[in-house]
Amino acid sequence: MSGWTRKDLLGLDELSAEELRIILDTAKAFKGVGERSLKKVPALRGHTMVNFFVEPSTRTRTSFELAAMRLSADVVNISATASSLQKGESLKDTALNLEALRADIIVLRHSSAGASRFLAERLQASIINAGDGAHEHPTQGLLDIFTMIEKRGSLEGAEVAIIGDILFSRVARSNIYALNKLGAKVTLVGPSTLVPKAFEKLGVKVAHRIDDILETADVVNLLRIQHERQRKEYFPGIGEYIKLFGLTKARAERLKPGCLIMHPGPINRGVEIDSDVADGDQSVILEQVTNGLAVRMAVLYLCAGGVGLPS
Amino acid sequence: MSQEQPETLLVMDADAIRKAIRRIAHEIVERNTDLSRLVIAGIPTRGVEVAKRILDHIEQIEGVRPEFGVVDVAMHRDDLRRRGRLTAVVPTELPVDLDDRVIVLVDDVLFTGRSCRAALDAISSFGRPARVQYAVLVDRGHRELPIRADYVGKNVPTALEEKIRVRFENLDSVPDSVRVVRPVKP
Numbered sequence: 001m002s003g004w005t006r007k008d009l010l011g012l013d014e015l016s017a018e019e020l021r022i023i024l025d026t027a028k029a030f031k032g033v034g035e036r037s038l039k040k041v042p043a044l045r046g047h048t049m050v051n052f053f054v055e056p057s058t059r060t061r062t063s064f065e066l067a068a069m070r071l072s073a074d075v076v077n078i079s080a081t082a083s084s085l086q087k088g089e090s091l092k093d094t095a096l097n098l099e100a101l102r103a104d105i106i107v108l109r110h111s112s113a114g115a116s117r118f119l120a121e122r123l124q125a126s127i128i129n130a131g132d133g134a135h136e137h138p139t140q141g142l143l144d145i146f147t148m149i150e151k152r153g154s155l156e157g158a159e160v161a162i163i164g165d166i167l168f169s170r171v172a173r174s175n176i177y178a179l180n181k182l183g184a185k186v187t188l189v190g191p192s193t194l195v196p197k198a199f200e201k202l203g204v205k206v207a208h209r210i211d212d213i214l215e216t217a218d219v220v221n222l223l224r225i226q227h228e229r230q231r232k233e234y235f236p237g238i239g240e241y242i243k244l245f246g247l248t249k250a251r252a253e254r255l256k257p258g259c260l261i262m263h264p265g266p267i268n269r270g271v272e273i274d275s276d277v278a279d280g281d282q283s284v285i286l287e288q289v290t291n292g293l294a295v296r297m298a299v300l301y302l303c304a305g306g307v308g309l310p311s
Numbered sequence: 312m313s314q315e316q317p318e319t320l321l322v323m324d325a326d327a328i329r330k331a332i333r334r335i336a337h338e339i340v341e342r343n344t345d346l347s348r349l350v351i352a353g354i355p356t357r358g359v360e361v362a363k364r365i366l367d368h369i370e371q372i373e374g375v376r377p378e379f380g381v382v383d384v385a386m387h388r389d390d391l392r393r394r395g396r397l398t399a400v401v402p403t404e405l406p407v408d409l410d411d412r413v414i415v416l417v418d419d420v421l422f423t424g425r426s427c428r429a430a431l432d433a434i435s436s437f438g439r440p441a442r443v444q445y446a447v448l449v450d451r452g453h454r455e456l457p458i459r460a461d462y463v464g465k466n467v468p469t470a471l472e473e474k475i476r477v478r479f480e481n482l483d484s485v486p487d488s489v490r491v492v493r494p495v496k497p
Contacts, residue, residue, distance in 0.1 A: 004397060022399075029383060029400040038436035041386040071386075298400075301386065305397040 004302050008120040008127045011136035013177040020145075020178055023298050027146055030301070031294035033070055043301055044073035049105040050098050053130070054080040054091075057109055059265055059289065060130050060140070064107045067296035073105070095119050105304060108132070126303040134168045139299055140264050141174025143292040145182065147284055148219055150291065151260055156183040161213040163189040163245060164223035164272055166199060167234070171264050172223060176202055187213055190245060193234040210245045214254040221262040222247055222272045242271060252277045260284050318493040319476070322467050325487035328448070331464030332361065335446050336368030338462050343413055346373060348441070350414045352380030354430055355401050358418035360479050361448050365417060380405045382416065387429035409438030415462075419477045421447040424458035449489055451475050467491065 003018045012020065033041055049068040053061050061077065068075045078098075085094055091110070098106055105126045108116045113135035120127040131137040148155060160179055166172045166188050176199075179186050186204040188195045195206055207213055213220070225241065235241070242248070247261065252274070255261075261273070261283045269275045278285060323331065343349050346369070353362030359381055370376040381404040385397075406412060416430050427445060434440060446462035451469045467475065467489070474492040478485050 026400045029402045030386070032402045033386070033436075036436045037438060040436070042389040042432070043386045043391060045389045047391075072389075301391075301400065302397065305391050 004305075007303055008116070008129075009138050009299050009303055010117050010120055010127065010129045011177070012138045012141050012174045012181075013136065015178075015181075017181045020142075020181060023142055023295070023302060024146055024149060026298035026302060027142070027291070027294040028150075030070075030297040031291065033297070034290070034293060040070050040072060042072045044068065044071035044304055047071075047073040047104040047304055048102060049073045049075050049107065049300065050103040051075065051077045051107050051130075052095075052098065053078070053107075053109040054085060054115075055109050055111050055131065056080075057130070059292070060109065060137075063289070063292045064128075064130065064139075064296050064300075067293050067300055068105075070293070071297055071300055073300070076103070091115060091118070092122060095123055099123050099125050105300060128299060128303060131170055134170055134173070136174045136177075137170040138174050139292065139296055140171045141178050142299070143288055143295040144171075144175055144221060144262060144264070145178050146291045146295050147262065147288050148184075148260065149182075150287075151284060152218065152258075154183075155179065158184045158218045159187065159213075159216050160184045160219040160221065161187045161189055161207075161217040162221045162223065163210060163213075163247070165194045165226055166190055166223070167194045167196065168226055169223050175221065176204055180204070187217075189213055191234075191236055191241075193236075208244075210247070210251065214251055215256070217255065217259055219260045219262060220247065220255070221264075224264065224266060225268055225271055238271060246271060247273045247277055249274050249276050252280065252282070255282065258282075262288060265289070317495050319490045320493070321488060321490050323449075323465060323489035325480070328464070328487045328489065331448065332364045333368045335462045335464060336365050336372060339365065339415055339444075339446070340369060340373055342444075342461075343415075345413075346375050346377050348412050349377035350380045350406060350409075350412050350440075351377055352382045352405065352414055352416055352434075354382055354384055354416065354418045354426055355399070357477050357479060357482070360482060361419055361446075362415075362417040365415075365446065378406055380414070382430045382433050384426050384429035384433060387433045388425070390425075403433060403437070405434070405437050409434070409440040412440045413442045413444065414440045415444045415446055417446045419448045420475045421445075421450045421458075421460050421463075422453055422475075424454045424456035427458050428456050448477065449475055465489070 004022050065075050107128045107130050109130040113133035115132045116127050116129035162172050189207045263285045351362045353359030383401050383403045385400045444461040447460045448464040450463045450466050476490045476492050478488050
């Protein structure tokens with residue numbers, strides 16, 4: 001497999017369509033491991049992975065941890081509150097210490113965009129970006145796309161609507177970059193404060209009413225309203241948001257029969273999506289979680305076998 | 312100065328490969344009376360092709376086609392750091408219930424035996440087959456593990472630094488062939 005040489009996964013913007021396909025194909029093979037009676041392979045035996053989460057997370061951290069365990073790697077978890085960052089140690093010094101302990105792979109979640117690149121350029125270890133500020137969350141983007149391709153066969157010409165808080169969303173950015181490369185047509189939907197027209201420069205359409213995309217979308221990917229990142233001036237208020245952008249039962253009935261309903265979680269039931277819709281037939285929200293494990297196994301496997309930064 | 316090409320020696324042509332695979336198919340049929348329990352499972356990439364051809368021959372000989380399988384070994388190797396490049400990982404395909412099955416594992420070249428060891432590990436994570444047999448198109452020697460093949464197309468004695476190059480027309484767009492490749496002397 002000559003196409004994969006990277007030691008790090010920092011974002012989907014920098015990957016070629018071929019590299020994206022290599023990850024997705026590898027993930028397909030690793031998904032089968034979860035269906036065996038013995039759900040473990042020795043590929044990363046002797047490797048040590050550190051989950052370094054400076055921002056809170058349950059599903060991403062657990063997913064990476066399980067992925068590493070299924071590959072037979074050893075795993076250490078560090079959270080911000082339990083680390084020396086609290087004592088004023090810099091990110092770089094903490095990371096150098098992790099490397100001195102011979103960590104082979106560092107999975108980093110950080111509130112600053114570019115934090116994972118900063119480490120990748122300074123450490124021998126493989127760095128996997130598990131979300132850096134509002135920049136990228138590549139494994140979430142990959143698992144979304146893996147799920148779409150698994151359900152639809154191809155993304156060529158597919159109408160994908162991403163709905164909600166695009167401005168602050170690293171999930172949206174990773175999705176946009178990869179969807180564009182794989183031939184999908186992306187429409188971003190949300191209030192103009194959270195979906196500024198400037199996004200059209202990325203080669204996507206922008207709409208300000210969910211009703212505009214209901215009849216045409218093949219996939220609707222609903223983003224969580226990130227209450228922790230919102231400031232009043234950006235956000236119209238929950239009631240108004242639901243009225244204009246919530247995927248209510250009535251709206252869900254207007255979707256095409258095969259349209260996939262996706263959400264990266266955690267769901268705000270009754271805000272982005274009605275409870276009945278989240279649990280309905282078109283929802284693939286829990287399959288996204290299962291696929292996330294396969295995608296992360298693929299990323300860990302490929303990066304552990306990769307050979308240094310591309311020049 | 313022109314670059315010196317490595318010396319290659321043809322050890323099997325298309326006809327020899329066809330006859331060897333046909334003989335292996337006969338031997339498998341002879342040793343396994345119940346073809347309905349049999350799974351012919353290839354190790355990617357070229358082992359899968361050999362497995363398919365064995366199945367074609369068994370079908371011609373006996374009129375029944377045993378089940379086909381694929382056993383991925385890439386994720387079952389534990390020498391990721393020692394290899395220069397990654398091999399593609401592909402999904403393993405085996406029947407759901409292996410309990411009463413006989414699996415014939417198929418590869419193109421038997422060398423150190425490490426692929427076979429990894430394949431046995433992979434199979435055991437799916438279940439416990441009644442028996443596993445091993446068929447290879449070429450046995451080139453130099454085992455590093457106590458492993459031997461039940462069915463061998465051709466024994467080709469080699470020096471350690473030589474390579475065996477197997478090519479199949481439908482995969483490689485060149486005529487079917489097995490060659491020994493000698494490295495260029497410095």
